Amino acid sequence: DGGITQSPKYLFRKEGQNVTLSCEQNLNHDAMYWYRQDPGQGLRLIYYSQIVNDFQKGDIAEGYSVSREKKESFPLTVTSAQKNPTAFYLCASSATSAGELFFGEGSRLTVL
Amino acid sequence: DQQVKQNSPSLSVQEGRISILNCDYTNSMFDYFLWYKKYPAEGPTFLISISSIKDKNEDGRFTVFLNKSAKHLSLHIVPSQPGDSAVYFCAAVTEGSNYKLTFGKGTLLTVNP
Numbered sequence: 450d451g452g453i454t455q456s457p458k459y460l461f462r463k464e465g466q467n468v469t470l471s472c473e474q475n476l477n478h479d480a481m482y483w484y485r486q487d488p489g490q491g492l493r494l495i496y497y498s499q500i501v502n503d504f505q506k507g508d509i510a511e512g513y514s515v516s517r518e519k520k521e522s523f524p525l526t527v528t529s530a531q532k533n534p535t536a537f538y539l540c541a542s543s544a545t546s547a548g549e550l551f552f553g554e555g556s557r558l559t560v561l
Numbered sequence: 562d563q564q565v566k567q568n569s570p571s572l573s574v575q576e577g578r579i580s581i582l583n584c585d586y587t588n589s590m591f592d593y594f595l596w597y598k599k600y601p602a603e604g605p606t607f608l609i610s611i612s613s614i615k616d617k618n619e620d621g622r623f624t625v626f627l628n629k630s631a632k633h634l635s636l637h638i639v640p641s642q643p644g645d646s647a648v649y650f651c652a653a654v655t656e657g658s659n660y661k662l663t664f665g666k667g668t669l670l671t672v673n674p
Contacts, residue, residue, distance in 0.1 A: 453604075484664075489570070491650060491666035492605070507661070539604050549595065550662060552604030 451476045455540050455553035462527075462534075463561055470525045470556045472540030480543040481523035482550065485509065485536045492539065498523055527558060535560045564588045565653050567665035576674050580638040584651030584665055587632065591653040595662070596625060596636045599648045608649075609636070641672045 453474045462468045474481065483495040494507030498517040512531025517523055523542075527534045537557050541550040566585045574580045584594070592613050597605035611618040611625045611634065618625050624637045638645055651665040 455604075489666060491567075492652075492664040494661060497661065537602075541604070549607050549610065550597075550605075552597075552606065554604045555602065557602070 453540055453542055453551055453553035455538075455556050458554065458556060460556060460558050461561055462558065465529045467526055467528050468534075468558065470527070470538055470540075470558070472523045472525065472553060473521055474523075474540075474542045474551075474553075475521060476542055476544070476551060477520070478542035478544045478551070479520070481517070482541045482543070483507075483513070483515065483523070483525045484539040484541065486539060486555075487536050495525065495538075534558055563665075565651055565663045565665040567649075567651055567668050569668050570666070571669040571671070573671045573673060574641045576643055576672055577640045580636075580641045580645065580670055580672065582636040582638075582649050582651075582668050582670065584634050584636075585632060586634075586653055588653070588655070588663075589629075589632065590655050591663075592656045593654050594625070594627060594634050595652045595654070596623075597650040597652060597664075598645075599650060599667070605650060638670075641670075643672045643674050646670055646672050 456471045480499050482497040484492040493509050496515040498504035514526045539555045540553040543550050595610040596608040598608045599605040609623045627634045648667040648669050650667045652662045654662045
């Protein structure tokens with residue numbers, strides 16, 4: 450079945466540690482995105498990529514990094530520089546500029 | 562500056578009645594508007610969209626209305642079912658914006674049996 454797979458679903462880390470969230474899609478979509486959801490904040494764009502080996506910062510990129518070495522994969526690293534990393538992270542992909550995004554099931558990161 | 566606003570954080574409706582979810586926007590350059598539905602601890606799923614050149618789009622129980630002069634859109638769910646209980650996000654996109662959607666903060670819909 451085609452879709453987007455995020456892992457892990459739940460992740461805990463200590464302060465000062467970097468952590469990488471995985472996102473894989475087999476929809477053959479060119480564009481991929483990372484969003485962060487906080488209570489009462491809706492979805493905020495962290496990074497996005499339209500093509501392999503290229504990506505752009507979204508609205509809240511500070512403290513995050515990404516790579517796009519393969520079309521299918523768009524991992525997100527939450528670095529120790531991110532001040533408030535505890536959140537629900539959503540990966541998405543899109544085939545068209547009409548904006549229909551397909552989302553993964555999310556990864557909940559908790560910093561202890 | 563919030564370009565897409567959902568001013569009602571929550572809405573409660575009786576099963577079988579109509580649910581109306583509202584969304585306002587400030588950017589007149591938006592070309593498409595979309596509604597997403599989200600259950601707790603899951604990713605949002607696409608529900609319905611509308612182009613800025615239309616004023617209505619219908620898909621089963623879901624209808625989206627667009628009033629460009631008022632910069633307002635609404636999602637109507639008729640009849641509402643308990644399974645519709647979720648957070649609904651309004652989103653908008655401009656063609657040529659590098660595929661970036663702008664989301665509202667969401668409205669929690671609760672449909673009571």
